[in-house]
Amino acid sequence: MAKYWQIFVSSFTDYGNYLFREVLNPGWGNYFYWLIGLSLFFWLLEIVKPWRAQQAILRKDFWLDGFYMFFNFFLFSLIGFNAISNIGVEAFNDFLSLFGITNLVAFEVQSWPVWAQLLTLFIVRDFIQWNVHRLLHRSEFLWRFHKVHHSVQQMGFAAHLRFHWGETIVYRTIEYIPLAMIGFGIQDFFLVHILATSIGHFNHSNINVPLGPLRYLFNNPQMHIWHHARYMPRRYGANYGISLSVWDYLFGTAYMPEDGRDIALGFDDVEQYPESFVNQQLHPFLNNRSNGELGITQEEVKHLEKV
Numbered sequence: 001m002a003k004y005w006q007i008f009v010s011s012f013t014d015y016g017n018y019l020f021r022e023v024l025n026p027g028w029g030n031y032f033y034w035l036i037g038l039s040l041f042f043w044l045l046e047i048v049k050p051w052r053a054q055q056a057i058l059r060k061d062f063w064l065d066g067f068y069m070f071f072n073f074f075l076f077s078l079i080g081f082n083a084i085s086n087i088g089v090e091a092f093n094d095f096l097s098l099f100g101i102t103n104l105v106a107f108e109v110q111s112w113p114v115w116a117q118l119l120t121l122f123i124v125r126d127f128i129q130w131n132v133h134r135l136l137h138r139s140e141f142l143w144r145f146h147k148v149h150h151s152v153q154q155m156g157f158a159a160h161l162r163f164h165w166g167e168t169i170v171y172r173t174i175e176y177i178p179l180a181m182i183g184f185g186i187q188d189f190f191l192v193h194i195l196a197t198s199i200g201h202f203n204h205s206n207i208n209v210p211l212g213p214l215r216y217l218f219n220n221p222q223m224h225i226w227h228h229a230r231y232m233p234r235r236y237g238a239n240y241g242i243s244l245s246v247w248d249y250l251f252g253t254a255y256m257p258e259d260g261r262d263i264a265l266g267f268d269d270v271e272q273y274p275e276s277f278v279n280q281q282l283h284p285f286l287n288n289r290s291n292g293e294l295g296i297t298q299e300e301v302k303h304l305e306k307v
């Protein structure tokens with residue numbers, strides 16, 4: 001037990017020291033400044049050449065989402081996730097060792113060139129996340145957490161990181177075993193994280209950059225806005241892609257019936273949804289069984305009956 005307590009305490013202090021170092025030392029290998037730089041980059045594009053020209057530069061919930069960005073990228077790790085995940089990993093390894101399993105690796109890719117390992121991680125992780133995202137829409141329990149992300153009513157780059165911390169736990173937990181089964185020879189996946197963050201910011205930005213045929217490979221604002229559509233013709237939604245759109249095209253979950261520039265976003269009772277960070281964090285835990293559970297609403301049923 002002392003071992004777990006030790007891990008718990010050092011997770012906080014290690015992460016605190018790490019974040020402190022990041023803020024004090026700007027550089028190309030620094031997450032903190034990459035997040036700021038990417039945000040300024042996409043914000044500038046939104047200002048110079050917006051897709052929805054009438055949308056305010058400081059759109060609805062701009063500052064709330066700005067806070068979410070730093071909370072989910074840094075603070076959540078600082079105040080809890082690091083500790084929970086380090087203990088989880090240790091406990092899981094201890095559990096496996098009861099059965100004499102000391103190594104989960106099933107695929108050795110460590111002899112591959114670094115770029116091939118990074119590309120493998122990027123694709124495999126994105127596919128796992130596409131599946132987790134579908135699950136977030138299909139499970140009534142998980143949808144309550146994922147609703148935070150879908151409560152965005154005006155879309156902009158910072159909406160990317162508006163999500164409940166519970167999602168971080170679900171994604172990381174489900175990712176853990178398949179990724180641990182691949183024996184990577186490198187520890188530093190900085191490039192993959194920055195690439196995924198860039199594409200995530202891009203998908204949510206109020207910009208229109210025609211990708212040509214690349215749109216069948218990469219997710220983009222014109223596709224992802226339909227994922228946030230207030231009214232969907234399908235019970236569990238569509239366009240679950242995170243970085244890559246190709247999974248939706250391959251598995252028949254792509255949906256872009258027309259230009260989605262001005263469609264209503266959110267869900268049926270979104271006006272009743274809490275507007276503050278604290279209340280949005282608490283909302284999934286409260287007993288508030290509204291019509292919006294399971295991703296389909298009374299209004300959507302009426303809408304479906306019409307089509």
Ligand SMILES: [Zn+2]
Pocket residue numbers: 133137146149150227
């Ligand atoms: Zn979603």
Ligand SMILES: [Zn+2]
Pocket residue numbers: 149159160204224227228
């Ligand atoms: Zn989104």
